[in-house]
Amino acid sequence: AQSVTQLDSQVPVFEEAPVELRCNYSSSVSVYLFWYVQYPNQGLQLLLKYLSGSTLVKGINGFEAEFNKSQTSFHLRKPSVHISDTAEYFCAVRSTNAGKSTFGDGTTLTVKP
Amino acid sequence: DTEVTQTPKHLVMGMTNKKSLKCEQHMGHRAMYWYKQKAKKPPELMFVYSYEKLSINESVPSRFSPECPNSSLLNLHLHALQPEDSALYLCASSQAGQGFGDQETQYFGPGTRLLVL
Numbered sequence: 001a002q003s004v005t006q007l008d009s010q011v012p013v014f015e016e017a018p019v020e021l022r023c024n025y026s027s028s029v030s031v032y033l034f035w036y037v038q039y040p041n042q043g044l045q046l047l048l049k050y051l052s053g054s055t056l057v058k059g060i061n062g063f064e065a066e067f068n069k070s071q072t073s074f075h076l077r078k079p080s081v082h083i084s085d086t087a088e089y090f091c092a093v094r095s096t097n098a099g100k101s102t103f104g105d106g107t108t109l110t111v112k113p
Numbered sequence: 114d115t116e117v118t119q120t121p122k123h124l125v126m127g128m129t130n131k132k133s134l135k136c137e138q139h140m141g142h143r144a145m146y147w148y149k150q151k152a153k154k155p156p157e158l159m160f161v162y163s164y165e166k167l168s169i170n171e172s173v174p175s176r177f178s179p180e181c182p183n184s185s186l187l188n189l190h191l192h193a194l195q196p197e198d199s200a201l202y203l204c205a206s207s208q209a210g211q212g213f214g215d216q217e218t219q220y221f222g223p224g225t226r227l228l229v230l
Contacts, residue, residue, distance in 0.1 A: 032217050043119075043203055044156065044221040051217070090155055094217055100169060101219065103155035 002027035002093050006104035014112050015083055021076040021107045023091035033074040034092040034101070035065055044090065050074060061085070086111045116140075117222035119204050125228045128194060134225045136187040136204030145187040146219065147179060148203040156203055162187060163209075194229045201226050 007022040025031065032051050036044040048059025055067040065076045074091060088108055094101040117138045126132050136145065144163045148156035161169035162181040176198075178190040187204055205219040 034218070036221075041226075043201075043223040044205075046218060046220065049218055100158045100161065100171075106153070106155055 002029075002031065002095060002102050004091050004093050004102050004104035006089075006091055006107045008107050009105065010108045010110070012110045012112060013081055016080045018079050019077065019081050019085075019109065021089050021091075021109065023074045023076065023104060025072050025074065025091075025093045027072075027093060027095060030096040031093045032096060033065075033067060034094070035059065035063070035074070035076050036090045036092060037061075038088040038090065038106075040087070047076070047089075081109070081111045083111050083113060085109060117204055117206055117220050119202075119222035119225050121225055122223070123226050123228075125230065126191065126194065127230055128196075130194075131190070131192045133191065134189040134202055134204075134227075136189075136222055137185055138206045138220070139185055140206065140208075140220070141184075142206035142208050142220075143184060144207045144209060145181065146205040146207075147187070147189050148205065150201040150203055150224070152200075160189075191227075194227075196229050199227055199229045 003026050005024045013019050034049045035047040037047050038044050047063050048057045048065055050057050050067045058064045063078050065074055067074050088106045090106050091104040092101045120135045146161050147159040149159055150156045158171050159173045160179045165181045176193050180188040201224045203224045204222040207219045
């Protein structure tokens with residue numbers, strides 16, 4: 001069994017400030033890790049993923065995340081946010097032996113001018 | 114091309130209606146998924162097709178009936194739905210769905226927003 005906890009349900013931040021969205025997971029097997037973004041009234045778009053190799057993963061729109069196996073975390077970061085980054089962000093895990101993905105409850109990022 | 118398309122974008126139906134949602138991908142992916150997403154909630158997996166065979170059914174009520182006519186198409190047939198079935202229905206695909214690295218990346222469509230009256 002696997003689970004995902006997104007530690008912050010809402011994150012308000014001012015434009016051009018840095019942001020970190022936190023994600024912790026638990027799993028009895030090795031996992032793949034994903035961050036998705038969902039803009040209002042749209043589907044999910046993949047931001048970045050960790051499958052193997054380097055623990056620092058760079059994604060689209062200037063986002064990056066670091067896989068920390070000892071802390072079972074996969075936090076998402078951006079050094080300087082824009083108004084257009086306002087959206088819902090979902091962390092997801094999937095075991096390496098296939099099966100289904102498990103999503104966190106989401107974090108609403110609101111970027112204020 | 115990493116596009117998954119879904120039709121229709123919006124659907125309003127009565128509880129006695131029969132309708133279908135359609136999903137299409139031309140990436141050569143062999144795994145396709147249906148998710149249901151309520152407002153302010155994460156997507157919930159409903160069904161997974163792998164190589165055109167149903168591999169996962171998350172105990173979904175029989176009023177939802179999936180169909181995978183070929184490797185590019187996925188349908189969701191709806192019949193006698195309830196108002197609580199109103200949600201955003203998302204389709205996704207991945208290359209293999211068998212635990213092989215980058216093939217596990219799921220690509221999502223924009224969804225069909227369903228309202229049951």
